[in-house]
Structure formats: structure tokens, C-alpha cells
Amino acid sequence: MTATVIDGRAVAKEINAVTATQTAALTSQGVIPGLAVIMVGDDPASAIYVRNKERRAGKLQFNSVVKRLPETATQVEVLDLVRHYNQDPAIHGILVQSPLPAHLNEEEVVMTIAPQKDVDGLHPKNLGQLFANVGHQYPVACTPKGIMTLLDRYDVPLAGKQVVMVGRSRLVGKPLVALMNNADATVTLAHRHTHHLAELTKTADVLVVAVGQANLITADMVKPGATVIDVGMNRLADGTLTGDVAAEVANVAGAITPVPGGVGPMTIATLMQQTVQLAAWQTGKQVQ
Numbered sequence: 001m002t003a004t005v006i007d008g009r010a011v012a013k014e015i016n017a018v019t020a021t022q023t024a025a026l027t028s029q030g031v032i033p034g035l036a037v038i039m040v041g042d043d044p045a046s047a048i049y050v051r052n053k054e055r056r057a058g059k060l061q062f063n064s065v066v067k068r069l070p071e072t073a074t075q076v077e078v079l080d081l082v083r084h085y086n087q088d089p090a091i092h093g094i095l096v097q098s099p100l101p102a103h104l105n106e107e108e109v110v111m112t113i114a115p116q117k118d119v120d121g122l123h124p125k126n127l128g129q130l131f132a133n134v135g136h137q138y139p140v141a142c143t144p145k146g147i148m149t150l151l152d153r154y155d156v157p158l159a160g161k162q163v164v165m166v167g168r169s170r171l172v173g174k175p176l177v178a179l180m181n182n183a184d185a186t187v188t189l190a191h192r193h194t195h196h197l198a199e200l201t202k203t204a205d206v207l208v209v210a211v212g213q214a215n216l217i218t219a220d221m222v223k224p225g226a227t228v229i230d231v232g233m234n235r236l237a238d239g240t241l242t243g244d245v246a247a248e249v250a251n252v253a254g255a256i257t258p259v260p261g262g263v264g265p266m267t268i269a270t271l272m273q274q275t276v277q278l279a280a281w282q283t284g285k286q287v288q
């Protein structure tokens with residue numbers, strides 16, 4: 001392997017240490033960061049992610065609330081719970097774990113979260129502000145924001161560079177396009193209808209892949225020396241976790257995120273970081 005391994009666990013640890021200091025500073029001013037996580041159903045992967053969020057929030061001594069609703073929960077029950085936390089002054093960030101069961105309307109749920117408490121940055125108002133690149137403060141989706149932190153920590157230049165984003169989800173692809181554009185990169189968004197994907201990915205100085213298909217990106221699809229960010233989270237039949245990028249890509253790339261241990265840990269660290277920011281913004285307090 002020749003590529004530099006981008007160590008998401010190490011960077012997440014640094015972020016968490018800063019978040020702990022900021023939490024202590026806020027708490028000493030009478031504000032305990034409050035995070036409400038709503039999970040509906042019993043998707044096993046979501047259960048792990050939610051438990052990890054609960055643990056991290058507990059370690060940081062947040063006011064952490066996790067509400068687990070049964071698979072049979074109705075749209076009205078979920079919306080009522082979101083509205084309840086919208087009104088609760090002790091809660092600064094609200095997150096509804098995705099995916100929701102198929103009978104629920106995720107769009108409406110996200111739209112019901114008060115934009116200023118939308119710690120996931122998924123509300124159209126926050127996504128719109130991100131695309132408009134307005135000057136004031138608003139939450140940004142945690143995984144793409146975490147990716148930008150990783151690229152910054154590893155001194156990966158973006159201005160004037162070609163970035164190819166494969167996958168156009170609201171959680172990753174769409175906000176990442178806006179973040180990269182705001183960082184002066186030239187961004188192309190590829191998705192399942194894109195023709196000649198390999199020709200496109202080979203032009204990328206920075207290639208980000210968030211599709212959910214193991215080994216989608218092979219070595220011949222990557223420009224030598226490129227930075228490759230693998231957001232894929234695929235559980236194989238033998239239980240191993242693998243990304244969307246084949247292992248052989250590490251022989252071609254200049255830098256690459258591993259799975260596990262790359263982007264994943266940044267999602268939760270960024271969530272905690274952003275909860276503290278929301279608590280400070282909502283209460284008019286300063287964190288350094």
C-alpha cells in the first residue's frame with residue numbers, strides 16, 4: 001500500500017477533546033448542551049449508531065435524550081415527538097435517525113424539526129443556506145462536515161481542484177457538493193444514471209464515494225495520487241464491514257480513508273461538536 005491512511009479515529013478523538021472543553025465552558029455558564037435522538041424501529045445498524053451517539057453524549061455530560069419508538073409508530077406520533085423537542089428549551093439539537101421505516105414520510109419529519117435545532121443540517125432551510133453560502137451560522141450535515149474537517153487536517157487542497165462526488169443522498173452527496181463548491185473546488189456529482197463513471201472518477205483530484213455498494217470503485221477508476229474518501233458502510237455475509245472502494249485502490253491513491261476508522265467516527269464527533277455550537281448560538285453564549 002502506498003497511500004497515506006487518513007485516520008478518522010484520531011481526528012475524531014481530537015474533535016471530541018475540544019468539544020469536552022467547550023461543553024465544560026458552556027456548563028459553567030449555566031447551559032448544558034441538550035441532544036434528543038429519535039429512533040423508530042429496530043434496524044440493527046441504526047441501533048448501534050444510536051447507542052454510540054448516546055454513549056458519546058453521555059461521556060461529554062450532555063443532557064442526552066434517546067427516544068426509541070416501535071416499528072409501528074405512526075407519522076403523527078413521530079411528528080408530535082419532534083414538536084415536543086422543538087418546544088423544549090433544554091434541547092438544542094434534534095436528530096431523527098435515518099432510515100425511517102417505509103410507512104413513514106421522512107421528508108415531513110425533517111421539515112418539522114425547528115431549523116435552529118436541526119443538528120443534522122438536513123432541513124431545506126439549512127441545506128438552502130449551505131448552497132447559498134450565507135455568512136451567518138447554521139447547522140451542516142455531520143458526515144460531509146466531518147469529511148471537510150478530515151481534508152483540512154490532512155492539508156488536502158481543494159481550491160481549483162476537481163472533486164467527483166459519487167452518490168447524491170441528502171445525508172452526504174448533496175451537502176458535500178455545496179461544501180466543496182464553497183471551498184472553491186470544481187465539483188461533479190455522479191449518481192446511478194451517470195454514464196461512463198470510470199472516465200469521470202479518473203479526473204478527480206478528490207474522489208468521494210457514498211453509494212453503499214462494496215468494491216464499486218476499483219484501482220483503474222482512480223487517478224494516481226488522488227485523495228479517496230470512502231463513505232460506504234457495507235456489512236458482508238461474513239460480518240466484515242467494508243466501504244465502496246476496493247482495497248487495491250490504496251496502491252494508486254495518494255491518501256485514502258479506511259472503513260472502518262475513516263469517515264464513520266467523524267460523523268458522531270461532528271454531531272457532538274455541532275450540538276455544542278447550537279447550544280451556544282441559541283443561548284447567546286461564546287465557545288472558543
Ligand SMILES: Nc1nc2c(c(=O)[nH]1)N[C@@H](CN(C=O)c1ccc(C(=O)N[C@@H](CCC(=O)O)C(=O)O)cc1)CN2
Pocket residue numbers: 048049095096097098099120142143171233241259260261262263264265266267268
Ligand atoms: N439522522 C441521521 N441518520 C444517519 C446518519 C446521520 O448522519 N444522521 N448517518 C448514517 C449512520 N451514522 C450515524 O447516524 C453513522 C454511521 C457510521 C458510524 C461509524 O462510526 N462507523 C464505524 C464503524 C461502525 C461499525 O462497526 O458498524 C467506522 O466507520 O469506523 C457512525 C455513525 C446513517 N443514518
